[in-house]
Amino acid sequence: MKRRVAILISGRGSNMAALIEAAGASDFPAEIVVVISNRADAGGLERARASGIATVTIESKPFGKDRAAFEAVLQTTLDQHRVELICLGGFMRLLTAEFVQHWYGRMLNIHPSLLPSFPGLDPQGQALRAGVKISGATVHFVIPETDAGPIVMQGAVAVADDDTAETLADRILGVEHRIYPDALRLLAAGQARLEGEICKTEGNIGVGAVLISPAAT
Numbered sequence: 001m002k003r004r005v006a007i008l009i010s011g012r013g014s015n016m017a018a019l020i021e022a023a024g025a026s027d028f029p030a031e032i033v034v035v036i037s038n039r040a041d042a043g044g045l046e047r048a049r050a051s052g053i054a055t056v057t058i059e060s061k062p063f064g065k066d067r068a069a070f071e072a073v074l075q076t077t078l079d080q081h082r083v084e085l086i087c088l089g090g091f092m093r094l095l096t097a098e099f100v101q102h103w104y105g106r107m108l109n110i111h112p113s114l115l116p117s118f119p120g121l122d123p124q125g126q127a128l129r130a131g132v133k134i135s136g137a138t139v140h141f142v143i144p145e146t147d148a149g150p151i152v153m154q155g156a157v158a159v160a161d162d163d164t165a166e167t168l169a170d171r172i173l174g175v176e177h178r179i180y181p182d183a184l185r186l187l188a189a190g191q192a193r194l195e196g197e198i199c200k201t202e203g204n205i206g207v208g209a210v211l212i213s214p215a216a217t
């Protein structure tokens, strides 16, 4: 049985689109049953509809600081669609600790840095200002702290001297679109399991690959 997944978005939804595309494969262990946005103008909603996925908008603005009331509506929607796993894809609304605890181990987020480096806003700019030579993206289980939690998968890119936040973001986005579907596949297939605060993966895929930046000539 495929695991039933909701994707939560606030914007363009390119990660959402990558997840929808991957989940279209017959052997993918999860199906996207609903895309939920907290903004009616999120570009991703149209993309989801074009793919034949059910969409729901729950405008968060009218709820103001009452996060629990917003999440009560959100939880009802998740229940209606019998959602088992949640993927946050550029979902820009903070969630309460209660909601996050309820979904612990069943809710993923993606962030465009190699966490725990550079959480929060403008991670690509943070990476450039720190002068790191390698950056990337991280898929992690969601915990109450923002952009933190057990890491499921990471992908790395080299940082070039002439990178801007935009060029680096573009390169990292390409990695995001690869690792988010792969991480969801692992979770849905039961191949990613939590041991305390660490996520372990069956097979330890990827060990042996090395990225050196800058490459000495």
Ligand code: GAR
Pocket (backbone or CB within 6 Å): 009, 011, 012, 013, 014, 015, 016, 089, 090, 091, 110, 111, 112, 120, 147, 173, 176
């Ligand atoms: C992505 O780069 C994602 O990693 C980032 O927002 C963007 C959403 O793009 N998320 C965060 O920064 C979370 N702290 P998308 O709507 O095209 O997927």
